Amino acid sequence: MSQMVRIATRKSALALWQAEYVKAELEKHHPGIMVQLVPMSTQGDKILDTPLAKIGGKGLFVKELETALLDGRADIAVHSMKDVPVAFPEGLALQTICPREDPRDAFVSNRYASLAELPAGAVVGTSSLRRQCQLKARRPDLVIKDLRGNVNTRLAKLDQGDFDAIILAAAGLIRLGFQQRIAGWLAPEQSLPANGQGAVGIECRADDPRIQQLLAALHDADTADRVLAERAMNRRLQGGCQVPIGAYAELDGDTLWLRGLVGSLDGGQILQAEAKAPRQQAEALGVQVAEALLAQGAAALLAAAYQER
Numbered sequence: 001m002s003q004m005v006r007i008a009t010r011k012s013a014l015a016l017w018q019a020e021y022v023k024a025e026l027e028k029h030h031p032g033i034m035v036q037l038v039p040m041s042t043q044g045d046k047i048l049d050t051p052l053a054k055i056g057g058k059g060l061f062v063k064e065l066e067t068a069l070l071d072g073r074a075d076i077a078v079h080s081m082k083d084v085p086v087a088f089p090e091g092l093a094l095q096t097i098c099p100r101e102d103p104r105d106a107f108v109s110n111r112y113a114s115l116a117e118l119p120a121g122a123v124v125g126t127s128s129l130r131r132q133c134q135l136k137a138r139r140p141d142l143v144i145k146d147l148r149g150n151v152n153t154r155l156a157k158l159d160q161g162d163f164d165a166i167i168l169a170a171a172g173l174i175r176l177g178f179q180q181r182i183a184g185w186l187a188p189e190q191s192l193p194a195n196g197q198g199a200v201g202i203e204c205r206a207d208d209p210r211i212q213q214l215l216a217a218l219h220d221a222d223t224a225d226r227v228l229a230e231r232a233m234n235r236r237l238q239g240g241c242q243v244p245i246g247a248y249a250e251l252d253g254d255t256l257w258l259r260g261l262v263g264s265l266d267g268g269q270i271l272q273a274e275a276k277a278p279r280q281q282a283e284a285l286g287v288q289v290a291e292a293l294l295a296q297g298a299a300a301l302l303a304a305a306y307q308e309r
């Protein structure tokens with residue numbers, strides 16, 4: 001009998017792209033396998049009019065998918081690692097991390113070629129506190145407005161003229177075929193990416209060796225070690241909620257280089273720390289960079305960001 005795998009996925013274009021990608025990879029590595037998508041709506045998709053940080057943060061995008069796994073309605077769930085809370089539920093495993101797409105933030109505008117070209121008072125759309133604080137630190141003269149919705153919705157709002165520019169993850173734009181809309185890339189020095197940005201992870205039941213065996217072929221160890229360090233940093237700094245934190249790791253041979261950032265919402269204060277370690281010590285590296293940020297006062301900034309919501 002042929003193997004069957006059911007993929008729980010959100011219905012947004014990006015989520016469906018990622019699920020189709022995993023389906024195609026499974027079919028490539030395991031000829032004859034049957035793969036089925038099980039699309040579902042999550043709280044994060046239903047509530048579109050409120051800033052994410054106010055309604056409980058990123059976990060809203062994954063909870064329904066995880067329930068489907070635990071109920072046996074699906075075998076795997078495909079996530080943007082950025083949206084997966086750092087505290088992980090019991091009974092589930094997230095061991096498979098696919099090769100990372102471009103992790104940078106992208107500048108998208110119909111009028112201006114770069115951030116530097118934006119005039120004072122220009123309106124920039126982003127809903128991420130991380131992007132907001134780094135943007136305000138660099139350009140306090142800009143007006144930052146909240147921008148929710150999936151990638152297509154955000155582009156539509158830009159095209160309607162609601163914003164002079166918007167900032168989005170390059171990965172989502174590239175995956176959906178909107179690469180030509182990227183006017184400029186923000187280097188990590190300008191906008192340190194979120195932990196896991198650009199990486200797709202596959203979650204399954206912890207006690208499902210059949211599925212785990214099938215997934216092994218899709219795993220990318222380089223991406224996994226980078227994301228492990230990034231998530232360890234976020235975990236040491238707090239829990240799950242949306243906060244102005246950047247965490248970005250690169251690999252040079254077998255050496256991981258992790259950079260971390262915590263900011264105030266108004267961009268008035270930006271704390272930064274970085275360290276290097278052998279890739280085998282990814283988690284310890286994350287904790288080390290987090291502690292360097294805490295030593296500079298990160299806890300107070302995060303508490304203030306939490307209060308303001």
Ligand SMILES: NCc1[nH]cc(CCC(=O)O)c1CC(=O)O
Nearest residue numbers: 080082168169171172197198199
């Ligand atoms: N928070 C929504 C979300 N989750 C993952 C991506 C982009 C793709 C990725 O980072 O893998 C996006 C959109 C964005 O931030 O612009």
